[in-house]
Each structure stands twice: as C-alpha cells, then as structure tokens.
Amino acid sequence: MAVPERGARERMVFSAAQLIRRDGVAATGMREVAAHAGAPRGSLQHYFPGGKEQLVNEAVEWAGRYAADRVARFLAALPEPTPSGLFAEMVRQWTDEYESVGFAGGCPVAAATVDCAESTASTRAAVAEAFATWTAPVARALTDMRVPEERAAALATLMVSALEGAIVMARAERDIRPLTTVARELGPLLDAAMIQDG
C-alpha cells in the first residue's frame, strides 16, 4: 500500500482530465482514457469500481489540487508579489499554452461543471470542492499581500471567475485576447485593494 502508486492508476486520472478538458465529459470514453494513458482496459474496473463517475470525480479533484499548487509556484516566481502579478501569472499559464500548443483544451473543472452539474450529484460536489481548493490559496496569497480578509475572498472569486470566462471566450475565438484583456483591466483593481501604510 505504501507508494506502489505511481503507475497506471494515476496516469488514467491524469488522462481523464486531459481528455475531459478537450472534449467534455460525455464525449470522453472510458476505453479512450485507458488508451490515452497507455493503461490496460481491464484496470479500469479494478481501480475505479465506481465507474466513470468515480474516474471523472477524481480527475476533477486532481485538477483542483493542480490549480492550487500552481498558485504557490506563481508566487514563488514573482520577484515582488502583488495581486496583479499573481493574476497575470495565472493568465499567462493559459496564454502560454494556447500560443504554444493551440486552443484544444479548456479547464477540466469548468467542463465537468457544464456537463454534470445537473445530471450527476457527486460530480457537482467534486467541482464545487475543486473551485474551493483552488480559490483558497489565491485568497490566502492576497491576505499575505495586505488585502483585507473579506475583500481577499471576494477578489479571489473574481479572479477565478474572470479567468474561467476568459478561457471559454479565448477557445471560442481562438485568440488569447480575452485573456490578456482581462489581466490588463483587472490588474489595477486588484492592486488597489492592498492596504497602504507609511
């Protein structure tokens, strides 16, 4: 049980997230996930006895943790942390991807929300949890930058909302403009929330 787990199972969850963010949940098949992960088809029912629902939920959870972890990395990369700087990094992750590999993929959490929010209760709970997991470190980073606590939570929600919406628009237009626009317009607002002291 101790660390035998860096093999097929993990790869399948990762592959599921990859395929979901590209084609949506319904259009992503189990066999396709196994093939994409280079994992045997028989392992699906072994590792995910809960079926597709379980696999999708784990993919969503994985995506939430991934996004949260990125926040720490973004902060570490900033010479002098500011709210606008953090948001610019969050946006840049997407503009980089879109400019280098194209507009094939969106956010898997958003995809799962759109496809399953009404039909699958457990997945709806998973996406809610994923957004919370993602938003929390953003809000925490803002408070560390002298943004008042209640304001920080609200601005974190605004940042994630604007980013998610801009991702959708960017994919639709096949242009990163919505992403860069959102980063540029929101930057000053975010920085203005910091408490100034002499």
Add this chain to the structure above:
Amino acid sequence: MAVPERGARERMVFSAAQLIRRDGVAATGMREVAAHAGAPRGSLQHYFPGGKEQLVNEAVEWAGRYAADRVARFLAALPEPTPSGLFAEMVRQWTDEYESVGFAGGCPVAAATVDCAESTASTRAAVAEAFATWTAPVARALTDMRVPEERAAALATLMVSALEGAIVMARAERDIRPLTTVARELGPLLDAAMIQDG
C-alpha cells in the same frame, strides 16, 4: 416565406438551447429535443438536414441574439444608465433564475464551447460569433455612457468573461454568491471608466 415560421422549427431550436445549457451538447439527444419541443421526430431531418451540428449551431446563434437583445432591455430598465448598473442587471438575470427555478441551467454558448470547440469546427465558429454578437451591444452601451471606445471593448469582454465564469462557479457551488460578488467588485471599476466632464 413571410412569417410562416413560428412553429415547430423555432421551438426545436429553443428547446435545443434549453437542453444544451442544462446537460451539455453531447448529452442532449435529437429525439429528446423533439420531445421537449412537442415536435414530431420526423421534422428533425426535414428542418435540419445538416443534422445535429446544424441544430446545435442554430441554438447557439439563437442564444447569442437573445443575450444581445437583453442588453437593450436592461438599458431601458435603468433609470440612469451606468456601466455598473448594466452589469448588475446582466448578473441579476442569472441570480433571479437561480433563486426562482434552481441551478439546473448554465449558458448554452459556454456549454457548446466546452463540448465542441475542438471537435466541431462550425460550432466553434458559431460560438465565437455568438460571443461577438453579445459583446458588441455591451461595448456600444459603454461608449454611449462616455467610456472611451477601446476601453469599452475591453470592459465588455471583461464583463462577459466575469459573468460566464461566475455562472460556472455558481452552478458548481449551487450558490449565487460568485455572481453577486463579481457584480459588487467589478462595479466601481466599470463606473470609473466613464469620462467625467464639468
């Protein structure tokens, strides 16, 4: 050809939009659309020889026009038009729906983007067009409120992005908080873009 068209065909396009915004494109079946519209199944291939792709595209176009038309109504409802007031109305349409009928539905354009952006070229073009159709009157409204032209386009993109993202988060959390938060936090920024004159 003149106005014989308020029957089954239009209802099917409308029903398609309804079902897509609830379950996504892939999970919405043709037979289901016909049933929801109270239209005969045989009419599908008659009115939409292009198949599901055509039906989905028309639903997206319809949604884009609908959103654009709402902008004019929102403006008319405002005693004194301001950017924040317009955005508040746009958001309120969603909070009203979610509070009265629940969180079953999201934005059909976003759903089509998530599900078809990579798989179906014509639908991707349709969603891009829908976003443009929607954003244009918003930008125009801002310029009418003395917001400089380039700034108006950028802010319109920001408004739509933030709204779309907040819709996704609200559905995930089954809580309108992301929507109200976004409206509150973005309001001052939007109003500040108006040119003041003595």
Add this chain to the structure above:
DNA sequence: CGCACGCTATGACAGCGGTCATAGTAAGTG
C-alpha cells in the same frame, strides 16, 4: 381528378457507450 409539395411517421441500421462476467497471469507467502 391528378399531381405536387410540405410535413410527418416509423422502422431499421450501424456504431459506440459503460458495465458486467469470467477467466487468466504474475508475484509473493505459508
């Protein structure tokens, strides 16, 4: 009446989806 045209009605088809059942391998343990 005859014919055309717009629309509807079914049924069939081929494909793919997730899931289950069953059997098989391989390694480790006593």
Add this chain to the structure above:
DNA sequence: CACTTACTATGACCGCTGTCATAGCGTGCG
C-alpha cells in the same frame, strides 16, 4: 507446492445515438 492477492484480458450485453430510407398524410393548385 498450494494459496492468496493484485492486476490484466476479453468478450458479451444492452441501451442509446445520429442518420437514413421509405412511406404516408393533407392541402392547394391546375
């Protein structure tokens, strides 16, 4: 060696999907 446990391998099943083919209705026109 027997036996368990972890994992893999297939194949079949059933339901559903989009699409096509074909035939039927009903109205209006000549």
